[in-house]
Each structure stands twice: as structure tokens, then as C-alpha cells.
Amino acid sequence: GMRVIAVANQKGGCGKTTTAVNLAAALALMGRRVLLMDLDPQGNATLGLGYRPGRLTATMYHAMVKGYDLEAILLPTCIPRLRLAPSNVLLAGAELDLKGVLGKELVLGEVLRQTEQMFDLCIIDCCPSLGILALNALVASTDVIVPVQAHFYALEGLHRLLETVHVLRRRFQPCAVRPLGLVLTFVDERTSLSIEVREGIRRAFGQLVFQTVIHSAIALAEAPRHGQTILTSAPHTRAAREHLELAKEVLIRLART
Amino acid sequence: GMRVIAVANQKGGCGKTTTAVNLAAALALMGRRVLLMDLDPQGNATLGLGYRPGRLTATMYHAMVKGYDLEAILLPTCIPRLRLAPSNVLLAGAELDLKGVLGKELVLGEVLRQTEQMFDLCIIDCCPSLGILALNALVASTDVIVPVQAHFYALEGLHRLLETVHVLRRRFQPCAVRPLGLVLTFVDERTSLSIEVREGIRRAFGQLVFQTVIHSAIALAEAPRHGQTILTSAPHTRAAREHLELAKEVLIRLART
Numbered sequence: 093g094m095r096v097i098a099v100a101n102q103k104g105g106c107g108k109t110t111t112a113v114n115l116a117a118a119l120a121l122m123g124r125r126v127l128l129m130d131l132d133p134q135g136n137a138t139l140g141l142g143y144r145p146g147r148l149t150a151t152m153y154h155a156m157v158k159g160y161d162l163e164a165i166l167l168p169t170c171i172p173r174l175r176l177a178p179s180n181v182l183l184a185g186a187e188l189d190l191k192g193v194l195g196k197e198l199v200l201g202e203v204l205r206q207t208e209q210m211f212d213l214c215i216i217d218c219c220p221s222l223g224i225l226a227l228n229a230l231v232a233s234t235d236v237i238v239p240v241q242a243h244f245y246a247l248e249g250l251h252r253l254l255e256t257v258h259v260l261r262r263r264f265q266p267c268a269v270r271p272l273g274l275v276l277t278f279v280d281e282r283t284s285l286s287i288e289v290r291e292g293i294r295r296a297f298g299q300l301v302f303q304t305v306i307h308s309a310i311a312l313a314e315a316p317r318h319g320q321t322i323l324t325s326a327p328h329t330r331a332a333r334e335h336l337e338l339a340k341e342v343l344i345r346l347a348r349t
Numbered sequence: 350g351m352r353v354i355a356v357a358n359q360k361g362g363c364g365k366t367t368t369a370v371n372l373a374a375a376l377a378l379m380g381r382r383v384l385l386m387d388l389d390p391q392g393n394a395t396l397g398l399g400y401r402p403g404r405l406t407a408t409m410y411h412a413m414v415k416g417y418d419l420e421a422i423l424l425p426t427c428i429p430r431l432r433l434a435p436s437n438v439l440l441a442g443a444e445l446d447l448k449g450v451l452g453k454e455l456v457l458g459e460v461l462r463q464t465e466q467m468f469d470l471c472i473i474d475c476c477p478s479l480g481i482l483a484l485n486a487l488v489a490s491t492d493v494i495v496p497v498q499a500h501f502y503a504l505e506g507l508h509r510l511l512e513t514v515h516v517l518r519r520r521f522q523p524c525a526v527r528p529l530g531l532v533l534t535f536v537d538e539r540t541s542l543s544i545e546v547r548e549g550i551r552r553a554f555g556q557l558v559f560q561t562v563i564h565s566a567i568a569l570a571e572a573p574r575h576g577q578t579i580l581t582s583a584p585h586t587r588a589a590r591e592h593l594e595l596a597k598e599v600l601i602r603l604a605r606t
């Protein structure tokens with residue numbers, strides 16, 4: 093069946109959208125049928141793939157709250173085999189709209205069952221919080237990837253996130269979400285801080301940390317400006333290679349669990 | 350009376366905590382009595398000033414939900430005239446705890462009235478969302494400073510944030526929160542992206558953008574590791590000077606409004 097991978101971390105700006113968009117693109121280029129789902133009212137994954145969130149009339153808000161078929165909101169992307177389930181600011185209303193709904197954490201899981209046959213993988217870009225949207229993503233997922241910025245503040249919330257994943261798995265049967273791995277982002281070999289935090293994270297989380305790291309690279313911040321992924325805007329850069337390496341490591345880990 | 354400045358932006362990782370902590374320190378060094386309030390369950394401002402959030406038994410959660418006196422939770426810092434109202438993960442429960450409370454957006458405003466006489470300025474570090482905590486901060490504030498990363502995704506949510514501020518001012522009388530200014534962060538003169546985004550923001554928001562910009566500087570990411578502000582860990586760096594300049598500009602704007 094389809095594997096669903098949430099890219100989540102309540103720490104802001106750690107590279108969730110960058111990792112979700114470029115990993116999804118790399119997996120599609122490697123032949124998988126991939127759905128990239130934007131579950132952040134900021135709509136950064138939608139914007140990063142060249143769409144203007146404010147102009148869309150069918151989004152994840154409509155699929156989760158208004159009962160639209162998921163298939164009806166899907167958009168093509170610049171990469172073959174990669175499709176996008178977009179979001180915009182309307183999704184911010186979901187917190188309120190889902191408040192009284194029975195099993196409000198399970199709505200996304202039900203929506204995703206509609207596309208089981210259409211895709212091999214679904215990658216979900218989460219917003220920087222552990223509110224109702226992120227909980228929906230985690231409960232609907234089989235795996236979670238946590239981008240961790242190689243900075244001091246990054247270590248603080250990791251245990252809370254992994255603890256939340258653990259609680260969800262116990263409480264929402266048959267929710268089986270497991271941490272697939274932590275990926276170090278914004279790595280900069282020139283600074284002692286980056287090296288020290290990397291070592292700290294490998295010591296604390298061991299095998300859970302992906303071998304592949306994503307270095308700080310301006311090309312990653314520039315790609316979304318052109319509505320492109322790094323694989324298409326700068327395919328020969330280290331940043332593109334790193335996301336392809338990460339995709340390979342993800343596939344190996346998926347095959348093992 | 351005391352001016353209350355929320356440092357807010359739902360975009361993650363744009364420099365809210367870094368701006369709040371170092372601006373508060375600069376204002377205290379310039380002779381103002383300053384309260385730095387951590388309103389993020391991540392507790393990054395608390396951690397950045399050298400405290401371990403998990404060890405604290407009296408936090409903003411206790412002041413907002415358990416009725417503790419604000420004075421009872423205040424902590425000293427490494428800077429004279431700067432005190433901290435700390436937070437930790439308990440605050441994440443506030444979303445739930447405040448759900449049924451009458452006037453749930455007004456709780457912080459009431460708490461802050463206790464310290465009107467003790468401080469000249471209160472700086473509030475907000476979490477990366479527009480949920481109940483950030484709304485409490487905005488409604489309790491007289492002003493809001495918005496850190497804007499000089500990156501592509503940063504532009505997207507600005508109009509939504511300023512629109513929210515506008516709605517709050519209309520709906521919650523006597524809420525008078527006004528945008529004091531946008532401060533450009535992570536500026537890097539070497540990249541065309543940074544220059545292009547800066548120009549785009551100045552074109553769109555004109556005078557609202559502070560003259561002072563905060564450049565990308567590893568010293569800013571290193572200071573919290575030692576529980577220090579940039580003013581004490583690296584006082585002769587450009588990053589320290591920029592936060593002193595920003596503090597001067599803030600005081601000029603406060604005097605005008």
C-alpha cells in the first residue's frame with residue numbers, strides 16, 4: 093500500500109517545506125508515483141511549486157472540511173509522476189471548523205484512503221506547530237521525517253515531538269506512525285556550532301539520524317522563487333545531490349520497516 | 350504607561366526569538382526597565398537566556414491558566430533592568446485550557462496589567478502561528494514588530510498578519526495594537542535573492558520597514574548556546590551594533606505614536 097510520510101517539526105524554519113518539496117521531487121524522478129500534500133495554511137509548498145495560493149479555489153481545506161474528493165483538488169507539477177494537493181490561508185480555518193467534529197484527528201486519514209491506489213508515496217508538509225492539522229498529518233501517516241536545523245534551539249523540542257508520535261501510536265489504533273529519521277539541515281562545515289550540534293544529535297538519537305545531511309545552500313532558497321524544485325532549477329549542485337541521496341536512504345528505510 | 354511590543358510572525362524561523370531577546374537586552378542597556386515575555390511553548394527565549402525550561406515550576410502557563418501573580422514567575426537575567434517571564438512546554442496546554450474561558454483572547458491583557466508600574470517596556474516573543482497564544486499577545490500589545498527573513502517564502506504571510514492586526518484593533522475595543530515596523534533579518538549582501546526580497550518588501554511596505562537590518566551572522570546563533578544575548582557574548586560585532594541601532598529606532602517610533 094501507499095506509504096504516507098509526514099515532514100514535521102514544531103520548530104519554525106528548520107527546512108520542512110524545502111525537504112518535503114525536494115524529497116518528493118527526487119522520489120518522483122526515481123520512478124515513484126508521489127503525492128506532495130501541503131498542510132500548512134502558509135501554502136509554502138504550493139507557492140514553491142509555482143502556484144499562487146490565493147488564486148486557488150480547490151484546496152486541502154475543501155478536501156478536509158467541505159467534503160471535496162481529493163482527486164478533484166490535485167494539481168500537476170514540473171516533475172512527471174509528482175502531483176500536488178495544494179493549500180492556502182483557508183486552511184487556517186480548519187482549527188475552528190474541525191473543533192466539534194467527531195474524531196477530528198482522523199479526518200485526513202479518511203481523505204487519504206481515497207488515493208491509496210493512485211500513488212506509491214504521499215509526502216505531507218506540516219506547519220510549525222502540534223495543533224489539529226499536524227496531529228491529523230501524524231495520525232494519517234505511516235512514517236515521520238523530522239528536519240533538524242544544526243542550530244542550538246533545534247534540540248529543544250525534539251523529545252516532545254517524538255513523545256507525541258509515541259502517544260498517537262498508542263492511542264489511535266490502527267495508527268502506526270513511526271519516526272523514519274531525523275535529517276540535519278542548514279549544515280555549515282565552517283562553524284563549530286553546526287559541528288557541535290550535529291555531534292550532539294547523533295549522540296542523542298544514533299541510528300535515527302539519516303547519514304545524508306543537507307548543507308546550507310543559497311540555491312535551495314532561490315529555487316522556490318522560480319516555482320522549481322532544486323532537482324530542476326540546479327540539478328548539478330550539491331543541494332540537488334543531497335536530496336537524491338536522502339531519497340535513496342528513505343527508500344532503503346521504508347523497505348526495512 | 351508601559352508599552353507592550355509583540356514580536357510576531359506565523360512564518361517559522363524568521364528570527365522572532367533572536368530579535369525579541371536581543372532587542373530587549375539592548376533597550377535595558379539603554380536604561381529602560383524591560384520585561385521579556387516568552388509566549389512560545391518551545392521556551393526558546395527562556396533557553397536563550399540560560400534557563401532550562403523543563404526545570405521551571407512557575408511559568409507563563411501558571412500566570413495565564415493557574416492564576417499565579419505575574420511577579421511570582423519573573424526571573425533575573427544577565428542584563429541589569431531586564432527580567433524574564435519564562436515558558437516551557439506546559440504552555441502548549443493553554444490552547445485547550447483556555448478553550449471554554451470567557452474572553453479567552455483577553456487573558457494575557459489582564460495578566461499584564463499587574464506589572465504596569467514595574468516596567469517601561471514589555472517585549473513578547475510569540476510562537477510561529479496565529480493561534481490563541483499569538484492572539485492573546487497581539488490583543489494585549491500596544492505595538493507589533495514583525496521580523497521578515499530576506500527569503501522568498503517570507504513575503505507570503507505578511508499581508509495576512511497585518512490584516513489580523515487590523516481586525517483585532519476593530520473588534521477588541523480598547524485594543525490598540527499597531528504595526529511598529531517590519532525588520533529584515535538574515536540579510537546577506539552577497540546574494541541577489543536577499544537584495545531582491547529587501548527591495549520587494551520596501552516597495553510593498555515603505556516606511557513601515559525599519560532602516561536597521563539584521564545581517565546573517567553566526568554569532569547570533571551561537572550566543573544562546575552560552576545563555577547570553579549578543580550584547581554580552583559579542584558586544585563589538587555588527588550583529589550587536591545592529592540590535593542597538595534597532596533599539597534606538599524602536600524608541601524613536603514609540604515616541605512618535
Ligand SMILES: Nc1ncnc2c1ncn2[C@@H]1O[C@H](COP(=O)(O)OP(=O)(O)OP(=O)(O)O)[C@@H](O)[C@H]1O
Nearest residue numbers: 104105106107108109110220307308309313361500
Ligand atoms: N539548506 C538550506 N540552505 C539555505 N536555505 C535554506 C535551506 N533550507 C531551507 N532554506 C530556506 O530557509 C527558509 C526556511 O526554510 P523552510 O521554509 O523550508 O522551513 P520550514 O520549516 O518549512 O518553515 P516553517 O516553519 O515556516 O514551515 C526558506 O526561505 C528556505 O528557502
Ligand SMILES: Nc1ncnc2c1ncn2[C@@H]1O[C@H](COP(=O)(O)OP(=O)(O)OP(=O)(O)O)[C@@H](O)[C@H]1O
Nearest residue numbers: 104243361362363364365366367477564565566570
Ligand atoms: N541574523 C541571523 N544570523 C544567523 N543566525 C540567525 C540569525 N537570526 C536567527 N538566527 C538563528 O536562526 C535560527 C532561527 O531563529 P529564531 O529561533 O530566532 O527564529 P524564530 O522566528 O524565533 O523561530 P520559531 O518560528 O521557531 O519561533 C536560530 O537557530 C537562531 O539562532
Ligand SMILES: [Mg+2]
Nearest residue numbers: 108109132136
Ligand atoms: Mg514550511
Ligand SMILES: [Mg+2]
Nearest residue numbers: 365366389393
Ligand atoms: Mg522563536
